[in-house]
Amino acid sequence: MIELQDVNHKFIIGKKGNERVVPVLHHINLKVNRGEIVSIVGRSGSGKSTLLNLISGYIRPSSGEIVVDGVPVTKFSEGEWADFRLRRFGFIFQSFQLIPSMTAFENMALPAVLSGMTERDRKQKTEAMMERLGIADYAGFYPGELSGGQQQRVSVGRALLLEPPIILADEPTGSLDSENEQNLLELILELNRESGITFLMITHDDKVASIGHRQISLVDGRINEGGVQHAHA
Amino acid sequence: MRTRDRFRFVLQNMKKNKMRVSMTVLATAMGCAFLIVLASVGFGLQRSVVEEITGGRLLTEITIYAKQSEEGGQPLTIADIEYLNSVKHVKTVTRRQMFPAGVFLGQDDKQVQTQAIGFDAASEKKAGLELSEGRLPSKDNEIVIGYDLGQTLAGDQAAKTLINKELPLRIEAGEGTEGAEGELTEDAISATIVGITKKLSREWQKDHYLYMDFGLFTKLKADFLDGVAEGDKQLETYEVSVFADHVKYVVGIADTIRAEGYMNHSVANELDKVNVLFLIMKLGLILVGTIALLIASIGIYNTMTMAVTERSQDIGIMKAIGMHPKTVKSIFLIESSYIGLLGAIIGTIVSYGISGAVNVGLPIIIERFLKANPPEGLMFSYIPLGLTLLCVGISIAVAIMSGMRPAVRATQIDVLKALRRDL
Numbered sequence: 303m304i305e306l307q308d309v310n311h312k313f314i315i316g317k318k319g320n321e322r323v324v325p326v327l328h329h330i331n332l333k334v335n336r337g338e339i340v341s342i343v344g345r346s347g348s349g350k351s352t353l354l355n356l357i358s359g360y361i362r363p364s365s366g367e368i369v370v371d372g373v374p375v376t377k378f379s380e381g382e383w384a385d386f387r388l389r390r391f392g393f394i395f396q397s398f399q400l401i402p403s404m405t406a407f408e409n410m411a412l413p414a415v416l417s418g419m420t421e422r423d424r425k426q427k428t429e430a431m432m433e434r435l436g437i438a439d440y441a442g443f444y445p446g447e448l449s450g451g452q453q454q455r456v457s458v459g460r461a462l463l464l465e466p467p468i469i470l471a472d473e474p475t476g477s478l479d480s481e482n483e484q485n486l487l488e489l490i491l492e493l494n495r496e497s498g499i500t501f502l503m504i505t506h507d508d509k510v511a512s513i514g515h516r517q518i519s520l521v522d523g524r525i526n527e528g529g530v531q532h533a534h535a
Numbered sequence: 536m537r538t539r540d541r542f543r544f545v546l547q548n549m550k551k552n553k554m555r556v557s558m559t560v561l562a563t564a565m566g567c568a569f570l571i572v573l574a575s576v577g578f579g580l581q582r583s584v585v586e587e588i589t590g591g592r593l594l595t596e597i598t599i600y601a602k603q604s605e606e607g608g609q610p611l612t613i614a615d616i617e618y619l620n621s622v623k624h625v626k627t628v629t630r631r632q633m634f635p636a637g638v639f640l641g642q643d644d645k646q647v648q649t650q651a652i653g654f655d656a657a658s659e660k661k662a663g664l665e666l667s668e669g670r671l672p673s674k675d676n677e678i679v680i681g682y683d684l685g686q687t688l689a690g691d692q693a694a695k696t697l698i699n700k701e702l703p704l705r706i707e708a709g710e711g712t713e714g715a716e717g718e719l720t721e722d723a724i725s726a727t728i729v730g731i732t733k734k735l736s737r738e739w740q741k742d743h744y745l746y747m748d749f750g751l752f753t754k755l756k757a758d759f760l761d762g763v764a765e766g767d768k769q770l771e772t773y774e775v776s777v778f779a780d781h782v783k784y785v786v787g788i789a790d791t792i793r794a795e796g797y798m799n800h801s802v803a804n805e806l807d808k809v810n811v812l813f814l815i816m817k818l819g820l821i822l823v824g825t826i827a828l829l830i831a832s833i834g835i836y837n838t839m840t841m842a843v844t845e846r847s848q849d850i851g852i853m854k855a856i857g858m859h860p861k862t863v864k865s866i867f868l869i870e871s872s873y874i875g876l877l878g879a880i881i882g883t884i885v886s887y888g889i890s891g892a893v894n895v896g897l898p899i900i901i902e903r904f905l906k907a908n909p910p911e912g913l914m915f916s917y918i919p920l921g922l923t924l925l926c927v928g929i930s931i932a933v934a935i936m937s938g939m940r941p942a943v944r945a946t947q948i949d950v951l952k953a954l955r956r957d958l
Binding site for chain 2: 355358360361380381384385386387388389391393395397399400401403412413415416417418420421460
């Protein structure tokens, strides 16, 4: 489903004429199967976020190939990435990334608006999702008026609205208290079990990582072969 | 993203910065109004000058003076009239001839001396001769009188009371007539007035003529003017006009008949030169006016740049989810063109107001303070629909161009920087 073939990435930093090349990822070979929950763990600076950003298409790899659902995406244009992202991926961010001037309902309905769904259909879909996530009473609230847990639910609802096959989560519980963290992890497991959604999660929290079918450890931009754990093995 | 959603999104964003958007719309409106009013002066003056030149004459009319031959200019003949009628795209040819003696219409103290003109009623009708009252002659002894002759004959009564009135018509005696010179011929015919011409457009022009069809014209000549030979080959004291099917054929017809030796003149030809001069003037005025809009465009550019900066994070989040760069660009272009459109609408309304006020107020100011009389009917400012559409088009185009760079910048917003709130 998601396949990284010998992916390398390096950043070029510094001013022109005085640039410095910083290698971040080295020869990453990774395969995430349909319906899997894969946790990527590692210390800060190990390249976890860069790996997720490469798969999301926010940055392009310096070399190597990324294939999603059999489609090589490495050479996608900005426009192609936008369409692909909207249909195939759902995103859960650590800091929720909700638009402050939009209500919870508007934030959640955003992917449906971008996809060109009719007003009636998206209203129906968003209302159903809010109901499912238990935040229907907060539809008219702005993000600033919601608790962290409620905001994350809006963010999860937004990620799931178009029923994408893959959810990419960057420290999804990073801003949540332990109760909300537990609720979110249960929701992830439920969605995976019931809808077969694939989850690729970045975390440095062992508890969060432990819900994954597999844990992949990144050390200094390399997959630590010894660090791969199979939860259900 | 649906078009309706894009507009909704744009309106929501504009509402957030009402004051800034209002100021930008105001600047655009001022620029647009300045452009329209400035150009309208050119259109107004052109209209006044053209009306002065045409003076109610038809643009399709070509006046023929004479036929050029080796011996010089020769008067026209009936054969020439037939030839002119045969030229392609000629609608009709009218011929008017002055009766070679004075005529008196009416009797006793209401008798008026005038000049009679012979014409072909059918050709005149085809050429579009308009009457203020009645119709053209269709039977013997029917006549049409000039507007001012009608006023004289009617006296205190309305001129239309003269329609269908029978009045005696006498010829002034002279060379070749019976009776002493200066006296009236004894016999008179009874003429029926069936029509009155329209008032001439210029104040100083008067129509005191009496018009009759060539049937009556020839009969009178035969009955009362013995000395004048009937069926002259060459036309006497005449006025011949060729009328084209459409104004676009006038120059072509004029060239064709000029090549055949017919000396002619057309208002359309004259207008062509005047119109070229005014076109240059109007283009110059539009160019100067557009500078005002370009200044307003700096405001639009500034507003749009601010809008992009303020919404960078929102756009970044939407791009991270899957907003297409084309959608991002279109949203900002819709916003800038919306500002342009609003400004253009307000500017147009204001410019119509200014134009009306100038046309009413300026003659009063000239009369009161400069102690001078502006020419009657002078239009200082005129806004044709085409000018409005052109200026609205320029306003929107300038607004879109101003929004283009900020819109492109919005598409280049770095998603990761936006997500890190680094923008």
